[in-house]
Amino acid sequence: MRSRIVRLAVPAVVGAVALAGCGSNKSSNSGSSGNGGKTVTIGLIAPLSGSLSALGAGMNNSVDLAVKQANANKTIKGWTIRYEPQDDQATPNVGAQVASKLASESNVGAVIGTLNSSVSQQVQPVLAQAKIVQISPANTNPPLSQGPNFAKGDKKRPFDSYFRTATTDSVQGPYGAQYLYTTAGKKTAATVDDQLAYGVGLVQQFGQEYTKLGGKILDHESVTGGQKDFSAVISKIKPKHPQAVYYGGQYPEASLLAKQMKAAGLNIPLMGGDGIQDPTYIKVAGAAATGDLATSVGAPTAQLATAKTFIADYKAAGYKEPYSTYGALSYDATNVAIAALAKALNGKDKIDDSVKQAIITAVQNTKVDGVTGSVSFDQFGDTTNKLLTVYKVEGGAWVPVKTGSFNGG
Amino acid sequence: MSQLLQQLVNGLVLGATYGLIALGYTMVYGIIQLINFAHGEIYMLGAFGGLTMWKALPTGLQTKNYIALPLVLLAGIVTSTVVAVLMERWAYRPLRGAPRLAPLITAIGVSVFLQEAVRVFYPGAKGPLAFPALFTGKSITIGGVEVKYLSIFVVALAVALMIALQAFVRTSSTGRAMRATAQDPDTAALMGIDINRIIVITFALGGVLAGVAGVLTGMQYGAIDVHIGYIAGLKAFTAAVLGGIGNITGAMLGGFLIGIIEALGTQYLPQGSAYKDAYAFVVLILVLVFRPTGLLGESVAARA
Numbered sequence: 043m044r045s046r047i048v049r050l051a052v053p054a055v056v057g058a059v060a061l062a063g064c065g066s067n068k069s070s071n072s073g074s075s076g077n078g079g080k081t082v083t084i085g086l087i088a089p090l091s092g093s094l095s096a097l098g099a100g101m102n103n104s105v106d107l108a109v110k111q112a113n114a115n116k117t118i119k120g121w122t123i124r125y126e127p128q129d130d131q132a133t134p135n136v137g138a139q140v141a142s143k144l145a146s147e148s149n150v151g152a153v154i155g156t157l158n159s160s161v162s163q164q165v166q167p168v169l170a171q172a173k174i175v176q177i178s179p180a181n182t183n184p185p186l187s188q189g190p191n192f193a194k195g196d197k198k199r200p201f202d203s204y205f206r207t208a209t210t211d212s213v214q215g216p217y218g219a220q221y222l223y224t225t226a227g228k229k230t231a232a233t234v235d236d237q238l239a240y241g242v243g244l245v246q247q248f249g250q251e252y253t254k255l256g257g258k259i260l261d262h263e264s265v266t267g268g269q270k271d272f273s274a275v276i277s278k279i280k281p282k283h284p285q286a287v288y289y290g291g292q293y294p295e296a297s298l299l300a301k302q303m304k305a306a307g308l309n310i311p312l313m314g315g316d317g318i319q320d321p322t323y324i325k326v327a328g329a330a331a332t333g334d335l336a337t338s339v340g341a342p343t344a345q346l347a348t349a350k351t352f353i354a355d356y357k358a359a360g361y362k363e364p365y366s367t368y369g370a371l372s373y374d375a376t377n378v379a380i381a382a383l384a385k386a387l388n389g390k391d392k393i394d395d396s397v398k399q400a401i402i403t404a405v406q407n408t409k410v411d412g413v414t415g416s417v418s419f420d421q422f423g424d425t426t427n428k429l430l431t432v433y434k435v436e437g438g439a440w441v442p443v444k445t446g447s448f449n450g451g
Numbered sequence: 452m453s454q455l456l457q458q459l460v461n462g463l464v465l466g467a468t469y470g471l472i473a474l475g476y477t478m479v480y481g482i483i484q485l486i487n488f489a490h491g492e493i494y495m496l497g498a499f500g501g502l503t504m505w506k507a508l509p510t511g512l513q514t515k516n517y518i519a520l521p522l523v524l525l526a527g528i529v530t531s532t533v534v535a536v537l538m539e540r541w542a543y544r545p546l547r548g549a550p551r552l553a554p555l556i557t558a559i560g561v562s563v564f565l566q567e568a569v570r571v572f573y574p575g576a577k578g579p580l581a582f583p584a585l586f587t588g589k590s591i592t593i594g595g596v597e598v599k600y601l602s603i604f605v606v607a608l609a610v611a612l613m614i615a616l617q618a619f620v621r622t623s624s625t626g627r628a629m630r631a632t633a634q635d636p637d638t639a640a641l642m643g644i645d646i647n648r649i650i651v652i653t654f655a656l657g658g659v660l661a662g663v664a665g666v667l668t669g670m671q672y673g674a675i676d677v678h679i680g681y682i683a684g685l686k687a688f689t690a691a692v693l694g695g696i697g698n699i700t701g702a703m704l705g706g707f708l709i710g711i712i713e714a715l716g717t718q719y720l721p722q723g724s725a726y727k728d729a730y731a732f733v734v735l736i737l738v739l740v741f742r743p744t745g746l747l748g749e750s751v752a753a754r755a
Binding site for chain 2: 091092095270278307326
């Protein structure tokens with residue numbers, strides 16, 4: 043009897059895993075002001091719940107703001123924009139599900155998102171098949187736009203409908219490596235990734251440049267999403283005496299890694315990419331975060347002259363959550379989409395395949411001045427704006443220490 | 452050598468919490484043959500209960516660990532125990548006598564419900580929340596092995612609780628009633644044992660241990676979120692099966708084993724840190740192939 047129960051339990055566990063994937067999907071409509079009878083939907087796919095929801099909320103609010111403004115200004119003649127945010131829970135298969143939902147709707151003009159590169163991997167083919175343009179404000183994993191063999195120089199764009207306003211890890215990783223080796227003077231490092239597309243890619247790109255500069259990578263470890271105990275990994279790294287740890291992944295794990303690392307006497311800075319550059323990182327790691335470094339895409343929003351109106355508008359709209367790392371990039375991505383829709387939908391009655399193709403072409407030819415600087419896309423759909431910023435934790439906040447473009451590599 | 456010992460210590464500390472949670476799985480299974488998949492959520496609620504208490508304390512007391520720690524632990528225990536008892540009363544008791552699959556599926560439902568309830572209603576629970584360490588003193592070094600005082604506290608408390616539980620089940624009259632119910636509920640009822648009371652006590656005991664585990668996890672790792680119960684629950688369930696489900700010593704042993712396998716796997720196996728979870732399950736499968744009842748699974752009488 044006992045073993046039968048255990049046998050029953052295994053499918054039950056599998057069931058629980060599947061169930062955990064389903065959650066609440068809220069969709070809300072914004073922009074009630076009528077602007078002609080026709081409606082076009084702009085979707086968002088981002089983590090609105092779960093441990094990355096702080097970033098997702100900033101994206102959600104920023105897209106919402108852009109849509110509301112466009113509706114108020116009647117930017118798209120004869121059409122009203124309906125905004126439909128979808129929660130991907132930072133989980134690839136959930137992302138694929140909500141992408142399918144958006145793809146099945148008849149009037150979706152563009153989708154903003156995702157946050158996670160791993161989620162985008164699943165979302166891209168679904169949207170591409172429906173010829174829906176996708177603009178990510180946050181994906182930095184190079185293969186998404188340059189194909190799996192990009193590192194060997196064989197760059198091939200997998201999806202014509204995919205664009206991003208965030209620069210890639212083939213810029214971010216090396217930029218971080220240069221800063222860590224040259225500016226911070228850390229000549230040896232250990233790398234840790236979270237086994238997801240973004241983290242693995244970032245660590246790889248970092249490692250290539252770091253070794254090229256003469257740095258030594260003494261150890262490489264992997265952790266899993268949701269992991270809380272890092273003592274075993276830390277004990278393994280510690281006797282190798284690296285001068286820094288480079289982490290490829292997101293802040294929920296990174297903050298705990300930093301905290302436990304320093305509590306275990308491994309007092310070296312942790313550096314990561316845009317995935318860890320979030321206020322929650324400091325809130326969780328506390329004093330242990332001091333001195334930690336992160337690169338992030340674009341220049342710091344608060345310091346951009348071009349971002350003043352955005353920040354003021356965002357504040358005036360009274361959103362509960364801060365615009366966070368990707369707010370400005372999401373706002374730009376949405377405005378790129380809206381501008382393309384305005385061009386492609388002009389004089390049209392419905393969104394058919396030829397209109398969708400026109401939207402894709404219009405996004406490809408985008409050239410606008412956005413909040414984060416000038417926005418345009420290269421032949422892979424990647425932004426031509428390769429500005430990056432290094433942040434350092436000082437006095438309980440991420441302080442920008444260096445902004446620039448990666449050159450060389 | 453010291454590296455091996457260091458990883459053993461890491462594994463023991465990690466395993467202590469797995470063991471505490473596994474005890475809840477194993478006791479409930481021993482009494483009513485239910486694998487309570489919502490038990491991981493009881494553990495998560497313990498951590499949140501403790502955090503709530505800490506936040507409610509006046510600032511002056513928050514830093515006084517000798518006051519704050521017992522209060523936070525108590526709050527964690529109370530939260531977990533109350534929820535465990537209510538869960539038994541409302542979700543499982545109406546299904547007493549139903550086919551075994553019904554309470555099993557209910558358990559999964561309860562698990563999702565509790566997780567979502569905390570996520571939606573607890574302020575800030577949509578992301579990770581920082582948890583205070585509540586423990587002063589850094590660490591001692593014994594023979595090249597660095598051991599945090601907090602780690603010693605965690606393992607000592609876990610082992611002490613297990614011994615206390617074992618003594619309670621072996622010697623007290625309630626414990627005897629529990630064992631009788633585990634062996635044969637019908638005959639036990641004929642002997643004048645209130646089965647429902649015993650079942651409630653079992654759930655409550657599981658709740659106490661899970662509450663302690665929840666608070667200890669928060670203190671050790673410095674952050675909690677609503678999903679901690681899911682992975683920890685899965686690992687603890689594995690530990691309970693590994694040790695022999697229904698067996699109290701087995702649950703604790705299984706917990707320590709899983710923790711140590713994870714730590715040593717990280718250190719010594721190729722790609723260890725990436726596949727450490729897989730190694731734990733490989734060991735489980737091997738044990739079940741050669742000993743289907745688990746390592747210590749025979750000391751409870753086989754039934755029907």
